[in-house]
Amino acid sequence: MLAITILYPRTADSTFDMDYYTATHMPMFAEGLGESCQGWGAASVADGPYMAMGWAMVDSRENFDAAMAEHGAAVMGDVPNYTNVMPELLVGEVAGGS
Amino acid sequence: MLAITILYPRTADSTFDMDYYTATHMPMFAEGLGESCQGWGAASVADGPYMAMGWAMVDSRENFDAAMAEHGAAVMGDVPNYTNVMPELLVGEVAGGS
Numbered sequence: 001m002l003a004i005t006i007l008y009p010r011t012a013d014s015t016f017d018m019d020y021y022t023a024t025h026m027p028m029f030a031e032g033l034g035e036s037c038q039g040w041g042a043a044s045v046a047d048g049p050y051m052a053m054g055w056a057m058v059d060s061r062e063n064f065d066a067a068m069a070e071h072g073a074a075v076m077g078d079v080p081n082y083t084n085v086m087p088e089l090l091v092g093e094v095a096g097g098s
Numbered sequence: 099m100l101a102i103t104i105l106y107p108r109t110a111d112s113t114f115d116m117d118y119y120t121a122t123h124m125p126m127f128a129e130g131l132g133e134s135c136q137g138w139g140a141a142s143v144a145d146g147p148y149m150a151m152g153w154a155m156v157d158s159r160e161n162f163d164a165a166m167a168e169h170g171a172a173v174m175g176d177v178p179n180y181t182n183v184m185p186e187l188l189v190g191e192v193a194g195g196s
Contacts, residue, residue, distance in 0.1 A: 003141040005103070005151065007188075022194030030196065043101040043190025053103065053190055055153075090105075092141025092151055096120030098128065 001038070002058040003092035009085050010051040017082040018044055018052065025078050026054055032071030036063035052083075057094075064091070099136070100156040101190035107183050108149040115180040116142055116150065123176050124152055130169030134161035150181075155192075162189070 008016055022042050030037045038057040045051055058064045068075075079087060106114055120140050128135045136155040143149055156162045166173075177185065 003139060003151070003153075018193045026194065027196070039196065041101060041192055041195030043192045045188050045190045048186070048188060050188055053101070053188060055101075088146070090143050090146060090148055090151060092143045094139060094141045095116045096124065097139030098125075098137065 001094040002061055002064055003090075003094050004056045004058055004064065005090040005092060006054040007050045007088040007090065008052040008083055009088065010045075010049055011085060014051055014085045015083060016044075016052045016085075018042065020082040021052070021054065025075075025082055026056075028078060029054075029071075029075050030056060032075060033058055033064070033067045036060065036067065061091075061093075099192040100159055100162055101188075101192050102154045102156055102162065103188040103190060104152040105148045105186040105188065106150040106181055107186065108143075108147055109183060112149055112183045113181060114142075114150045114183075116140065118180040119150070119152065123173075123180055124154075126176060127152075127169075127173050128154060130173060131156055131162070131165045134158065134165065159189075159191075 026040055030040050036059045040056040042054045124138055128138050134157045138154040140152045
């Protein structure tokens with residue numbers, strides 16, 4: 001299982017439209033992942049170097065890579081619709097949990 | 099709901115014991131959170147500025163703050179048992195998900 005985490009850096013003039021992110025962008029991302037998406041979420045972060053984050057659980061790296069090859073350009077093309085910063089992507093291999 | 103994310107920076111000589119993290123440290127963290135913990139996970143990250151991450155879903159900021167006041171020092175004191183870097187903490191307010 002992959003834990004995909006997307007971090008949005010806080011800068012002096014950074015902006016983030018959380019309504020658009022949760023209502024439009026993340027559902028688009030999840031739809032691109034299709035049945036391989038095992039859940040997603042989004043959160044605002046009040047303090048520190050990041051202002052917002054998103055995440056999605058994906059059943060395998062193969063399915064994630066295939067979905068990004070097909071839908072990645074459209075997903076990335078939507079980023080300027082909700083923020084003026086570049087997201088940082090963490091592709092985590094889940095090692096444990098409860 | 100809070101999404102607590104803990105990021106471990108990758109450095110030239112950074113180390114991380116994922117077995118200890120998943121078997122001992124994160125269960126200690128979750129036990130400190132008690133019933134307010136709605137799930138936790140851990141993942142290795144192969145590339146980029148972070149080498150590993152953990153997360154926990156917590157039902158409220160009040161309960162998180164209370165748990166950290168009581169157990170935070172013990173949790174932080176355990177960090178050198180599995181890594182030689184300082185974790186970065188993101189306290190996210192969940193805004194959406196599916």
